Amino acid sequence: MKRKKAVALKYDKGYKAPIVTALGAGKIAESIINLASENKIPIVENKDLTESLSMLNLGDTIPQELYETVAEIIAYIHRISSKIEDF
Known part of the structure; x- marks a missing residue:
C-alpha cells in the first residue's frame, strides 16, 4: 500500500508562482490535511499533481509545467470560496 502524500501551496499577488509551504x-501528510481542514483551507485531491509537487522542497516555486494545472485549482478554490461567502 502506498503512503498518503500531501502538499500545501501558497499564492499571493506579486508571487512569481505558488510556493510549497508544507x-x-x-x-505528516495526515497532519497537513487535518490542519488544513481545521483551518477551513480548501483541500483538492489530485494524485498526479501531488506526486509532481512532492519532488520539490519547502519554499520552492512550482515548475512552469505545473502552472496550468495549479491555476485551474486556484480558480476553482476562488469560485467555491466566493459562493460560500455569498451564502
Whole structure:
C-alpha cells in the first residue's frame, strides 16, 4: 500500500508562482490535511499533481509545467470560496 502524500501551496499577488509551504507522506501528510481542514483551507485531491509537487522542497516555486494545472485549482478554490461567502 502506498503512503498518503500531501502538499500545501501558497499564492499571493506579486508571487512569481505558488510556493510549497508544507509537504510530507504518511503521518505528516495526515497532519497537513487535518490542519488544513481545521483551518477551513480548501483541500483538492489530485494524485498526479501531488506526486509532481512532492519532488520539490519547502519554499520552492512550482515548475512552469505545473502552472496550468495549479491555476485551474486556484480558480476553482476562488469560485467555491466566493459562493460560500455569498451564502
